[in-house]
Amino acid sequence: MASEFTGVSDVHDRLEAAGYLPDQSIETVVYLAERLGKPILVEGPAGVGKTELAKAVAEARNAALIRLQCYEGLDEAKALYEWNYKKQLLRITHARGGDAEGGEDWDAVEDDLFGEDYLMERPLLKALRHEGESVLLIDEVDKVDFEFEALLLEILSDFQVTIPELGTVTGTHHPFVVLTSNNTRELSEALKRRCLYLYLDYPTVEREKEIVLSRVPDAPEKLADQLVRIVRSLRQLELKKPPSISETLDWAQTLLELGFDTIDEDVARGTMNVLLKYQQDVEKASSHLKLPPRPEMN
Numbered sequence: 001m002a003s004e005f006t007g008v009s010d011v012h013d014r015l016e017a018a019g020y021l022p023d024q025s026i027e028t029v030v031y032l033a034e035r036l037g038k039p040i041l042v043e044g045p046a047g048v049g050k051t052e053l054a055k056a057v058a059e060a061r062n063a064a065l066i067r068l069q070c071y072e073g074l075d076e077a078k079a080l081y082e083w084n085y086k087k088q089l090l091r092i093t094h095a096r097g098g099d100a101e102g103g104e105d106w107d108a109v110e111d112d113l114f115g116e117d118y119l120m121e122r123p124l125l126k127a128l129r130h131e132g133e134s135v136l137l138i139d140e141v142d143k144v145d146f147e148f149e150a151l152l153l154e155i156l157s158d159f160q161v162t163i164p165e166l167g168t169v170t171g172t173h174h175p176f177v178v179l180t181s182n183n184t185r186e187l188s189e190a191l192k193r194r195c196l197y198l199y200l201d202y203p204t205v206e207r208e209k210e211i212v213l214s215r216v217p218d219a220p221e222k223l224a225d226q227l228v229r230i231v232r233s234l235r236q237l238e239l240k241k242p243p244s245i246s247e248t249l250d251w252a253q254t255l256l257e258l259g260f261d262t263i264d265e266d267v268a269r270g271t272m273n274v275l276l277k278y279q280q281d282v283e284k285a286s287s288h289l290k291l292p293p294r295p296e297m298n
């Protein structure tokens with residue numbers, strides 16, 4: 001199957017077939033990223049489909065998805081490669097005890113110790129060495145520190161890395177790179193310059209309704225319509241954690257499981273905890289929806 005996108009509408013159709021409903025800006029950026037061979041930096045609040053976009057692009061391009069999940073303190077050893085220290089130790093122990101004459105020739109052992117068999121490939125190296133088409137997802141890149149960001153930048157610009165003991169590894173197939181950020185800190189200008197930028201916000205009610213209907217196909221249209229409107233109005237309150245698409249989908253699923261096909265005050269009150277994760281948000285939402293507070297138990 002052809003993996004290159006032939007145009008923006010082809011991107012649209014193939015993402016949709018992969019279960020992802022794009023809007024115009026998404027499909028345009030994905031198309032351009034492929035044409036220009038540039039990474040996409042997707043920024044936006046949690047739960048709006050950033051990670052899912054990378055997965056869908058991989059599926060749409062029939063490519064392997066290689067994921068580097070970022071976190072505070074992520075370092076080269078976990079992102080690029082590390083030597084299998086335990087296995088090396090075993091090898092050394094074995095070499096020493098080899099025979100009574102004092103073991104194997106050390107040079108030969110050392111060659112072994114820093115060879116392929118003892119190398120643990122991490123996502124970045126894996127993406128560089130991957131033979132076929134791949135999508136490299138560098139997820140939540142805002143969680144790493146500046147130093148690591150610089151390393152990423154270097155790899156993204158050269159598509160090569162030098163392993164002192166093995167030499168330089170140069171990627172033959174450039175992966176399609178998607179970086180995501182929840183915007184918890186500013187990323188460097190240099191990284192932004194290298195990427196095409198895509199801001200994903202909460203979807204319009206129409207698009208969110210389509211997403212609900214595609215992801216929770218048993219949901220009646222009227223229910224989907226009603227719930228996306230309620231979610232929309234909740235997002236306009238100043239909540240500590242506004243409900244995202246994930247929560248909208250969870251809510252739709254919950255209502256279905258409970259057998260509701262319309263949302264009244266009782267239903268909303270009883271299921272609000274699926275949408276909102278802070279008590280203060282629940283209280284705010286209840287008064288906004290003009291729901292009387294739950295009676296105190298005594």
Ligand SMILES: Nc1ncnc2c1ncn2[C@@H]1O[C@H](COP(=O)(O)OP(=O)(O)O)[C@@H](O)[C@H]1O
Pocket residue numbers: 019020021022045046047048049050051052053180211215245246249
């Ligand atoms: N455009 C979309 N089409 C279909 N499903 C979507 C879309 N955007 C988000 N979703 C759904 O929302 C969920 C959360 O998206 P995710 O990519 O995990 O959010 P983020 O990475 O932005 O925090 C996904 O599991 C997916 O089911």
Ligand SMILES: [Mg+2]
Pocket residue numbers: 047050051052139180
């Ligand atoms: Mg994510």
